[in-house]
Amino acid sequence: MQPGLSFEQAPPISVPFRFFLTAPLFGMAAGLLLLWQGPAALASRWTSAALALTHLLAVGFMLQAMCGALLQMLPVAAGANIWQPRRVTQFTHAGLTVGTLLLVAGFLFETAWFFRIAVPFMTVSLGAFALIVLIALFRTPAQGPTIIALRIAVFGLIVTITLGATLASSFGWQLALPLTEITHVHAAWGLGGWSLLLVAGVAYLVVPMFQLTPPYPAWLTRSFSVTLFFLLAAWSITWLPLQRPDGFQVALACAAALLAVVFAAVTLRLQAQRRRKVIEPTLLFWRVAMASLVVAASAVIVQQLNPGTEDYAGTPFLLGVLLMVGVFMPVISGMLYKIMPFLNWMHLQKIGRPGLVVPNMRQMIPEPRMMMQFRLHLAALALLLGAVPLPWLVYPGGVALIASCIWLEWNLVVATRNFARFSRELEERLAQEQAPSS
């Protein structure tokens, strides 16, 4: 192709890359924490270690990568960019990174002042980011199910941040609040209202695009995000009287989980109908994620219908591993292996000129390296799930999680270095061609 056309001014490639390169570091930290705590990490969801572990994965890995990915999705899905992209992302990245470290330190060392500093860091940086992105999503003339899902997802992020800040404030200033109830609602909005809706909104666009499947059926894309939002909102309201779960609350939770199963099943079916039967890392990551989502959401239904399962300490660990290590980490890894090569390619086009061949996306990260990380991550998932009945498996599971995150980080570093190398080569070739005429 020829890149003689000029490209719109997009933020420099370092803007999204900083989020992507930071996320796996928190994944490694989560693996190290698992090794440090051993089987004690499984004992309860309320221990300091379990809360630190949850936030290393949910905020350190997932939210970090999702913020970067959302910034990239806006120009693709909405044809829009956010206000002051460079400044906003630098501010968000710094606030999110420091805030996550403070939050995790607060949980681990049970020290109030860590929470007191973490609250303003996280609230201001993430809150500003969410509002700016939401404004961009409402101002775009673009329409469609992806835009609707992204708007609701960002609203879900705002709910999650608000409730999270409330909980952290209660730790920081010893406020008497109904912590258990707020935590349930905070977790549901973080995993369902924000993360799952973001994945769904992105999936409507990228699954047909990159995996060459038929489009998602209109009945699903029209109803999924709005229905999940109303179910979550109604379920959240049932917690207000602070009473034991009643039948209505259980029915709402089961309906939301069933909806998640439907989304995952439709995605798996579309992948089975893809036009090119090529097996590649992103497809495998998405398949594992959707299969994990079916299992996780089914487990939620079983748990809701059998209240006794809550007493089994392994249930929260099982759900946490399924959702974070099984669903969201694989989706994010698979997406990063498309987003980073695509960004490299787009930015290299800007350097070139007619007749100058720009390296293609496949040259950015070697596929065998991505497949290796997929195998490591699958091993981590299997071992950590095995740790529910056999707690000693948490040690090899932690090692596999660290290995997977190191491999992911290195693959992303390779993509970054390849961008620098290809940029340099293109500029040198341009300089050589211009030299005789000057």
Add this chain to the structure above:
Amino acid sequence: MAEERVIDGRGLMPPEPMELTLTALDTLPDGEELTLLLYCEPHPLYGILRQNGYTHRSQTRPDGTVEIHIRKV
């Protein structure tokens, strides 16, 4: 009569449809139209077209295919 120029990008992996479109625009005579078929609205391409003096209009078929008609302003 001018030949119809159509790029069917529905079975192609990104960024191949964009590469083919930009290459085809190179040789698109003034007054003629290039049609691109996709399953989504290519917003990044729209930005490039706007910046380089091309106009486009799109319409969605019942099967979800988006038809994008591009011509020089």
